[in-house]
Amino acid sequence: MNAFLLNTLRSTLSSFIFGSSGSSPRTGSQDWKQRELEFQASLLDTLRAAISVSEGLRQAFEQFCAQTKPQRGVLMSAGALVIPPPSEPQLHVLHSWPKQDRTSREEFGGQRSSTNLCLRAITEIRHQGEIGIFVYFPHRFPTRAAEAFRRVLDTLIQTAAAMIEVDHRYRVLMRALPYDPLTHLPIWSLFREKVERRLPRLDREHLPATLMLVSFSGLLNTPQGLIDADDAIEQIAHVRDAIAFLQRAIRPTDLIGQLDRESFVLWLDGGDRFASVERADQICKRRYLCSAGANPLVSVKIGLVTREPHSTDTVDAFFERARLALSIAHEESVDWYFAHENA
Numbered sequence: 001m002n003a004f005l006l007n008t009l010r011s012t013l014s015s016f017i018f019g020s021s022g023s024s025p026r027t028g029s030q031d032w033k034q035r036e037l038e039f040q041a042s043l044l045d046t047l048r049a050a051i052s053v054s055e056g057l058r059q060a061f062e063q064f065c066a067q068t069k070p071q072r073g074v075l076m077s078a079g080a081l082v083i084p085p086p087s088e089p090q091l092h093v094l095h096s097w098p099k100q101d102r103t104s105r106e107e108f109g110g111q112r113s114s115t116n117l118c119l120r121a122i123t124e125i126r127h128q129g130e131i132g133i134f135v136y137f138p139h140r141f142p143t144r145a146a147e148a149f150r151r152v153l154d155t156l157i158q159t160a161a162a163m164i165e166v167d168h169r170y171r172v173l174m175r176a177l178p179y180d181p182l183t184h185l186p187i188w189s190l191f192r193e194k195v196e197r198r199l200p201r202l203d204r205e206h207l208p209a210t211l212m213l214v215s216f217s218g219l220l221n222t223p224q225g226l227i228d229a230d231d232a233i234e235q236i237a238h239v240r241d242a243i244a245f246l247q248r249a250i251r252p253t254d255l256i257g258q259l260d261r262e263s264f265v266l267w268l269d270g271g272d273r274f275a276s277v278e279r280a281d282q283i284c285k286r287r288y289l290c291s292a293g294a295n296p297l298v299s300v301k302i303g304l305v306t307r308e309p310h311s312t313d314t315v316d317a318f319f320e321r322a323r324l325a326l327s328i329a330h331e332e333s334v335d336w337y338f339a340h341e342n343a
Contacts, residue, residue: 077131210305
């Protein structure tokens, strides 16, 4: 190893192990371990402080490379953090260092591994494949520093894997909720259960009821690519304001549920076909009372179906008829369309 390479290695190791100050380096295993723990803690802080696990892992990976100066570094995945998720396990390069180096993936496996020291940190994420970090240093890199870097990378990648798995489980639980976590409105499964509990009372009292599907068009602006935080907050406000508008248009005892961000389902106890049509007409004509409805590009379409007392049809059957009525309203460019129970 020539003098220039030795000086480069000493400079790199000094910045990692002894810090960037001009003080003379400390010796002993305790000083090495302390520097290793401090470096590890700073990477974990970067990982946890980011808005998402994928962004935090990228930032921590770049921080590691910036401080240790490897010849090459790659953050890879065989499924996790890949969007869209692959149907079969495949190796994907998530990030590389330095960014301007566009060396193909095949070059990492053969030539570089034979002439360079490769530090690998790989861990498996349950149901999502593997993630790993590969960094390449000169072949005669000091053993003590290599072991320290390997331990730091192992801790970083294992912590990231645990965070990804927790985030995945959280998202699965959120999707399994019977209500929308943003609006707290029941989704169709819970809405249907609530409706079915009311049917015996409606039959005993010989009361009709109306199922109403309300679809806003243009309520949300969905441009190509990602939207910034301010636009997202504004769109969420539009959705909540539209929900408040619908809640004011029905009685407190009526039910309201959510199908998606722009579609809602209403159940009007005692609402016959005449009263429900009048209610639908008012909603369509007074949509400007909600903030998003003031936009002339926003429209409201409604599909309705009335359940007569003692009907043996299921709630799902009424939902399908209301959805058909809604599609007819869209096709014929009318505000609402009514589907009869015996249609």
